[in-house]
Amino acid sequence: MGAGLAGTVLAPATGLVLFPLHEDVTSGGEEFVMVGDRAQFGVVPRRVEIFADRKDAWNRVTRVRIGAAFVAVKGGTLSAFSTVCPHLGCGIDFDEESSCFKCPCHRSSFDLEGAVTEGPAPRGLDALEIEDRDGSIAVMYQRFRQGVAQKELLG
Template sequence: MTDNTSLPGPTRRGFLDLFLAICGAITACAATIPALIYVWPVTKKGPGVDRKVVEGAEDFAPWESRTEILNGKPVIVVRAGDRFVAYSAVCTHLGCIVNWDAQRKAFLCPCHAATFDVNGKVVDGPPPAPLKEYKVSEAGGKIYISGA
């Protein structure tokens, strides 16, 4: 037979200490988890495609362009004479979206007046690097763009 009188019973102070510890842990989790979610790098990308057909590209007039979205990123496809070129529409300076100017045969960034030639190279302005090039291929009479 055991003697229950030797075990300490629950005390009000013990209960309050436990209650405060649990509340503290919940508060710490509530503050920490959103912060970690915010700073944790995004590694999972949404559904993406590695290659995309440029509908109607074969009917482009010379120097005509179209902006396509490939893997969530804007890509400008241009019929440069008898070939097609494709470059990222994201300026390498601060990330503004560039536009194709068929009259000047150049990509123009509206943010800081940068100019890129038809090969994506910086002609004028502050960008430190050329536009990212995408691969253009033809199969079955269709024009495809894919990541470089």
């Protein structure tokens, strides 16, 4: 009788603890995130930090930094690029003097449109979806596979 009683209590508890191992339970960061007013952005790309709420089976954490992007507005056109280098994932900087994006790790360079101009990067900077919502800029932050020629979304 003791074993039956223990099983009645332990079976649901074990299932609850093991649930995240076979289900996709982490979410957050799959939506557009507001990054500022349109008036804050111009031709020179500006770096913005991207925060989102994340939750898994046990926790909900608000405003977790999930990445960063370079945002610019040029001739009425919005652009956003990930700051992650498509070569091996180092952080990209924007060099105002030469007006290009540079990766300090293996010296890849990218022009204002994100195209590779120098170095081993196998593709241009990863463009992110961007929207103007009544004067507020929203960016969809996503991560992409590094070291490959085609832009490939990581799940």
